[in-house]
Amino acid sequence: MLKRLSKYKTKLGNKKKATIKDIANVLNISPAAVSKALHDDSRISEKTKKAVKQVAKNLNYQPNHLASALRKGKSNLVGVIVPRTNSNFFSSVIQNMEEVLNRKGYNIIITQSNESYKKECANIDTLLFTQVDGIIASMANETVDLSYYEKIKSKGIPLILFDRGENDLNVDYIGINDYESSHMIVEHLVNQGCKRIAHIGGYKHTRIYNNRIRGYIDALGKHHLPLENELLIESNLTTEDGRIKMQQLLKLKKRPDAVYVAGDYAALGALQVLNEQHIDVPNDIALVGFGDEPFTGMVTPTLSSVNQQSSEIGRLAALTFLEHSKKDVVTQSLNKQILDAELIVRESSKKSKN
Amino acid sequence: MLKRLSKYKTKLGNKKKATIKDIANVLNISPAAVSKALHDDSRISEKTKKAVKQVAKNLNYQPNHLASALRKGKSNLVGVIVPRTNSNFFSSVIQNMEEVLNRKGYNIIITQSNESYKKECANIDTLLFTQVDGIIASMANETVDLSYYEKIKSKGIPLILFDRGENDLNVDYIGINDYESSHMIVEHLVNQGCKRIAHIGGYKHTRIYNNRIRGYIDALGKHHLPLENELLIESNLTTEDGRIKMQQLLKLKKRPDAVYVAGDYAALGALQVLNEQHIDVPNDIALVGFGDEPFTGMVTPTLSSVNQQSSEIGRLAALTFLEHSKKDVVTQSLNKQILDAELIVRESSKKSKN
DNA sequence: GTTTTATGGTTAAACGTTTAAGCATAACTA
DNA sequence: TAGTTATGCTTAAACGTTTAACCATAAAAC
Numbered sequence: 001m002l003k004r005l006s007k008y009k010t011k012l013g014n015k016k017k018a019t020i021k022d023i024a025n026v027l028n029i030s031p032a033a034v035s036k037a038l039h040d041d042s043r044i045s046e047k048t049k050k051a052v053k054q055v056a057k058n059l060n061y062q063p064n065h066l067a068s069a070l071r072k073g074k075s076n077l078v079g080v081i082v083p084r085t086n087s088n089f090f091s092s093v094i095q096n097m098e099e100v101l102n103r104k105g106y107n108i109i110i111t112q113s114n115e116s117y118k119k120e121c122a123n124i125d126t127l128l129f130t131q132v133d134g135i136i137a138s139m140a141n142e143t144v145d146l147s148y149y150e151k152i153k154s155k156g157i158p159l160i161l162f163d164r165g166e167n168d169l170n171v172d173y174i175g176i177n178d179y180e181s182s183h184m185i186v187e188h189l190v191n192q193g194c195k196r197i198a199h200i201g202g203y204k205h206t207r208i209y210n211n212r213i214r215g216y217i218d219a220l221g222k223h224h225l226p227l228e229n230e231l232l233i234e235s236n237l238t239t240e241d242g243r244i245k246m247q248q249l250l251k252l253k254k255r256p257d258a259v260y261v262a263g264d265y266a267a268l269g270a271l272q273v274l275n276e277q278h279i280d281v282p283n284d285i286a287l288v289g290f291g292d293e294p295f296t297g298m299v300t301p302t303l304s305s306v307n308q309q310s311s312e313i314g315r316l317a318a319l320t321f322l323e324h325s326k327k328d329v330v331t332q333s334l335n336k337q338i339l340d341a342e343l344i345v346r347e348s349s350k351k352s353k354n
Numbered sequence: 355m356l357k358r359l360s361k362y363k364t365k366l367g368n369k370k371k372a373t374i375k376d377i378a379n380v381l382n383i384s385p386a387a388v389s390k391a392l393h394d395d396s397r398i399s400e401k402t403k404k405a406v407k408q409v410a411k412n413l414n415y416q417p418n419h420l421a422s423a424l425r426k427g428k429s430n431l432v433g434v435i436v437p438r439t440n441s442n443f444f445s446s447v448i449q450n451m452e453e454v455l456n457r458k459g460y461n462i463i464i465t466q467s468n469e470s471y472k473k474e475c476a477n478i479d480t481l482l483f484t485q486v487d488g489i490i491a492s493m494a495n496e497t498v499d500l501s502y503y504e505k506i507k508s509k510g511i512p513l514i515l516f517d518r519g520e521n522d523l524n525v526d527y528i529g530i531n532d533y534e535s536s537h538m539i540v541e542h543l544v545n546q547g548c549k550r551i552a553h554i555g556g557y558k559h560t561r562i563y564n565n566r567i568r569g570y571i572d573a574l575g576k577h578h579l580p581l582e583n584e585l586l587i588e589s590n591l592t593t594e595d596g597r598i599k600m601q602q603l604l605k606l607k608k609r610p611d612a613v614y615v616a617g618d619y620a621a622l623g624a625l626q627v628l629n630e631q632h633i634d635v636p637n638d639i640a641l642v643g644f645g646d647e648p649f650t651g652m653v654t655p656t657l658s659s660v661n662q663q664s665s666e667i668g669r670l671a672a673l674t675f676l677e678h679s680k681k682d683v684v685t686q687s688l689n690k691q692i693l694d695a696e697l698i699v700r701e702s703s704k705k706s707k708n
Numbered sequence: 709g710t711t712t713t714a715t716g717g718t719t720a721a722a723c724g725t726t727t728a729a730g731c732a733t734a735a736c737t738a
Numbered sequence: 739t740a741g742t743t744a745t746g747c748t749t750a751a752a753c754g755t756t757t758a759a760c761c762a763t764a765a766a767a768c
Contacts, residue, residue, distance in 0.1 A: 017509075019724055030748050035726060043746060066429060066485050067724035070420040070753050077484070084445065085464070091440035095466065107480050110439070110464040112449060126461050130431070131420050155371070239652070268652050275654060298593070298622055300629060300654045373754055384718050389756060397716060421754035424723050712767070719760075730749075737742070 018059035026055050038063070069131065078321060079127030080110045081120060081137035083164070088293050089310045090138070093162065096314030097136065104322055106133070117142040124148050134158040134321045139165065141236060144205055158324035162317045163308070164208060172324075174316045176341040178208045181306050182215025183222070184343045185260050185288050188304075190223045192351045194258035194286055198231040200245045200270065201262045212262050212290070231256055235266055242269025250277065258286040258349070264293040264305055271299060271348065287348040301347035309339045372413035380409050392417070423485065432462045432675060433481030435491035437469045437518070442647050443664045444492070447516065450668030451490065458676055460487070471496040478502050488512040488675045493519065495590060498559055512678035516671045517662070518562060526678075528670045530695040532562045535660050536569025537576070538697045539614050539642050542658075544577045546705045548612035548640055552585040554599045554624065555616045566616050566644070585610055589620055596623025604631065611639055612703070618643040618650055618659055625653060625702065641702040655701035663693045 020034040027034075029048065037044045037052035055061075069075040078101055082090040098108050109130060113120035120140045127135055128151070135152055138161065149169055152159045158172075165173040189197050199216045202209030213232070220227050230252055235241045242261060246269065249256055261267035267289030274281050281287050281301055289296060289305040296303035316337055374388040381388075383402065391398045391406035398406075409415075423429040432455055436444040452462050463484060467474035474494045481489055482505070489506055492515065503523055506513045512526075519527040543551050553570045556563030567586070574581050584606055589595045596615060600623065603610055615621035621643030628635050635641050635655055643650055643659040650657040670691055 021724075031724085032726080032749080033747060035724095036747090039726090045746060048746080062482065064424070064485065064724050065483050066420055066424040067753090068726070070418070070424055070723090070755090071725045071727085073753070075420060085439035085448070086442050086445035088440050091438065091466075094439070095468070098466075102476075102480075107463070107484055109461070112445075112452075114449070122456075126456070128416060129419050130461055131418065239648075272652065294593075295649045295652065298626065298649065299652060375754075385754085386719075386756080387717060389754095390717085393756090399716060402716080418754050421723090422756070424725090424753090425755045425757085427723070710768090712765100714765075715763085717760105717762085719758105721758090722756085723754105726752085728749105728751090730747105732747085733745085735742100735744075738740095 017064075018056075018061040019064065020061075022059055023052060023055050023061060026059075027051055074133050075131045076106050077130060077132045078106050078108045078318075079123075079130070079132035079135040079137075080108050081113055081123050081127070081135065081139075082110070083113050083115045083138060083140050085110065085112055087291075089163070089291055089308055092310035093138075093314035093317070096311045097318040098314075100315055100318035101321070113140040115140045115142060117145070121148045124152060128152070128155060128157070132157070133325060134160070136160045136162065136317050136321060138163045139206075141203060141206060158321055160317050160320050160324075162313050164206060172320050172335045172337075174313050174320065174337045174339070175208060176306075176308050176313075176339045178211035178341075179215040179218075181290070181341045181343070182212045182260070183219045184341075185306065186216060186219035186223065188343060188345065189258045189260065189286055189288065189349065190225070192258070192282070192286055192349060195225065196228075196231065196254065196256040197225065197258040197260060198233070198249055198256035199260050199262070200233050200235050200237075200242065200249075200266055202235065202237050204234060209262055216260065235262075237261075237263035237266040239265045239269040239272075242266030243273050244269075246270035246273040250279075256285065258282075258288070260288045260290075262290050264289040264291040264296055264303065267303055267305070268295065268299065271301075271303060275300070282347065282349050282351050286351065288343075289348075292344055296344075296346065304346045304349040305344050307342040307344055309341060312339055371418075372410075372415040373418065374415075376413055377406060377409045377415060380413075381405055428487050429485045430460050431484060431486045432460050432672075433477075433484070433486035433489045433491075434462050434464045435467055435474060435477050435481070435489065435493075436464070437467050437492060437494050439464065439466055441645075443517075443645055443662055446664035447492075447668035447671070450665045451672040452668075454669055454672035455675070467494040469494045469496055471499070475502045478506060482506070482509060482511070486511070487679060488514070490514045490516065490671050490675060492517045493560075495557060495560060512675055514671050514674050514678075516667050518560060526674050526689045526691075528667050528674065528691045528693070529562060530660075530662050530667075530693045532565035532695075533569040533572075535644070535695045535697070536566045536614070537573045538695075539660065540570060540573035540577065542697060542699065543612045543614065543640055543642065543703065544579070546612070546636070546640055546703060549579065550582075550585065550608065550610040551579065551612040551614060552587070552603055552610035553614050553616070554587050554589050554591075554596065554603075554620055556589065556591050558588060563616055570614065589616075591615075591617035591620040593619045593623040593626075596620030597627050598623075600624035600627040604633075609639070612636075612641070613639060614642045614644075616644050618645040618647040618657065621657055621659070622649065622653065625655075625657060629654070636701065636703050636705050640705065642697075643702075646698055650698075650700065658700045658703040659698050661696040661698055663695060666693055 020031045023034045024031040034052050037049045085091050101108055111123040113123055117140055120143055134157055146169055160172045162174045201213045204210050217227055233245050235245050261270055271287055279285055289303050292305040292307040296305045374385045377388045378385040388406050391403045439445050455462055465477040467477055471494055488511055500523055514526045516528040555567045558564050571581055587599050589599050615624055633639055643657050646659040646661040650659045
């Protein structure tokens with residue numbers, strides 16, 4: 001009796017949030033019964049359930065996520081690591097991922113690596129520290145050392161990679177067919193009559209860019225075009241570097257008549273240089289980017305590019321995580337889902353003679 | 355003895371994560387001592403601290419954030435709500451916010467409203483459910499009803515708004531001086547010789563857009579230019595709507611000789627229309643955007659715009675939250691921090707005669 | 709030589725849930 | 739009527755920390 005009174009006092013004093021205990025007290029049942037009622041446990045009568053839910057509403061009860069996560073050993077939080085969010089691709093992936101996961105009661109924590117390996121490691125620590133139930137990531141350009149990702153695996157937490165992934169890690173991966181996309185692009189340029197096709201590619205150590213490079217090389221071969229070293233350039237694919245690499249190409253004795261850039265931002269830099277030098281795009285030099293960022297349709301001339309299926313990638317990444325979380329045995333099942341990309345032909349590669 | 359054995363067994367079986375209990379067992383001290391040692395409590399000897407930290411490292415101990423958050427009643431998580439992340443402004447704000455908060459042991463959860471009021475409410479629920487210690491938000495365009503934000507205040511959780519904020523809510527706010535920015539822009543256009551300056555503005559019910567509109571009107575007055583209704587248009591400021599509103603302006607009997615658009619994306623749409631109709635920008639019609647998105651320097655002609663101090667806003671928002679979290683009394687102190695913005699003049703508003 | 713004060717811990721409760729196990733009571737079965 | 743089963747709860751422990759309160763022991767003070 002005394003105990004109850006004092007409890008009541010403090011409750012009034014602090015104006016604390018309502019807990020299941022408060023609900024239990026009102027109805028004179030046990031907290032356990034309340035918990036079960038709120039979760040529609042079959043062992044609780046409909047009458048009690050209804051009463052509990054009513055009182056919960058009256059008291060403005062909000063479940064304490066921390067407590068339930070601690071007890072259940074899962075946080076219902078999924079960590080996401082992306083190089084940056086201010087790209088349409090990543091932000092669209094995230095949006096679709098979120099949609100799927102929210103429906104299943106998961107929330108996501110987004111972190112950005114800013115293409116920095118160090119930041120990426122810090123992000124992983126942050127997410128592990130926050131007890132996420134899984135991590136969905138796209139790796140920074142810089143990342144070569146994978147030991148930090150091994151750390152995730154060793155904790156038994158599902159890890160799913162998308163876009164920028166690494167085969168060697170042996171984890172699930174969702175991405176587009178980069179190799180095939182390069183074929184599409186080269187084929188398209190050949191159809192436009194181009195004969196000296198250059199490629200400003202990404203870092204070779206990143207799998208997707210390596211695949212695009214391989215696709216470029218093989219496609220040249222397929223169309224009996226010679227592969228020239230000076231036409232294949234490695235870049236960090238920023239706008240600034242796109243400018244630099246384009247200037248480099250323009251200095252060649254034999255200029256290319258088409259440039260395929262592995263990223264839209266770098267393609268934009270290249271386009272700026274071409275415009276500044278009053279080179280006719282596409283008739284003198286055709287240009288194709290990669291990623292289908294919104295600005296590709298905004299610049300002059302509009303920029304051909306490859307749509308990367310961001311929505312589908314986000315959806316599949318989320319579903320893959322959910323698949324993992326269903327089974328309690330954490331088998332990293334090495335399931336690679338490769339989607340077909342779509343070439344969006346715009347002005348920068350559509351020659352007028354066609 | 356038996357108990358210990360069984361405990362050891364399960365530990366081997368599940369390969370569970372190490373806890374402070376495990377560390378305590380190794381050193382034959384109490385878990386409480388371990389906790390204190392890890393937090394450098396003065397009541398623990400240096401020797402013990404060192405030993406504890408060594409064992410912690412050996413066992414690959416990671417503190418269980420959930421447990422500590424539950425016990426301490428705070429999650430060290432800050433929720434962030436932005437209309438979208440794929441804008442340079444918001445992504446830069448977030449990045450700077452994160453930097454400041456990470457240093458103080460806080461992590462952030464980013465959510466996007468996609469300019470939808472409904473999604474925004476869902477985000478607030480999500481964040482409250484996740485037991486964040488504070489919320490930093492920029493409101494969706496759609497948002498008019500503020501009851502959901504009141505919900506945050508009523509929970510006693512610090513709420514800080516930036517960029518898109520509402521005076522009426524009486525909470526901390528960080529933003530730029532929109533009113534003054536409009537003055538700067540109009541003054542600049544007047545200096546370029548423009549006499550019929552139009553404004554494609556945002557929704558009047560959003561404070562920042564309203565301030566820009568007021569600034570525009572007052573600046574016209576200051577320069578003795580008449581305010582004409584047909585030159586002041588309300589828009590949702592998407593690229594598409596920028597196109598539509600520009601077309602509307604071009605249909606006027608007396609066209610404007612300058613257009614000030616309250617957002618870069620809409621300004622881009624306007625620019626597209628002008629380019630398509632081969633109208634000389636800036637000589638026939640000068641154009642100024644708002645936000646200094648990276649693409650403003652990429653389009654042809656490059657687009658004058660206003661830099662919104664994203665880094666500083668992010669930093670200040672974070673610091674303001676930290677200020678709140680220091681005092682346990684949650685006083686919403688109504689502290690408005692207004693920064694000066696910077697006009698970046700590019701080709702679209704620099705007339706050749708100047 | 710007794711009292712005071714540091715020093716360096718220990719104990720136990722608490723945070724709010726969830727859940728395995730237990731236990732009345734009622735209802736049905738044979 | 740005794741035995742079984744179903745219904746609808748209750749009890750108590752557990753999740754991993756933190757922290758207030760307590761307690762030895764040793765050193766210092768008087």
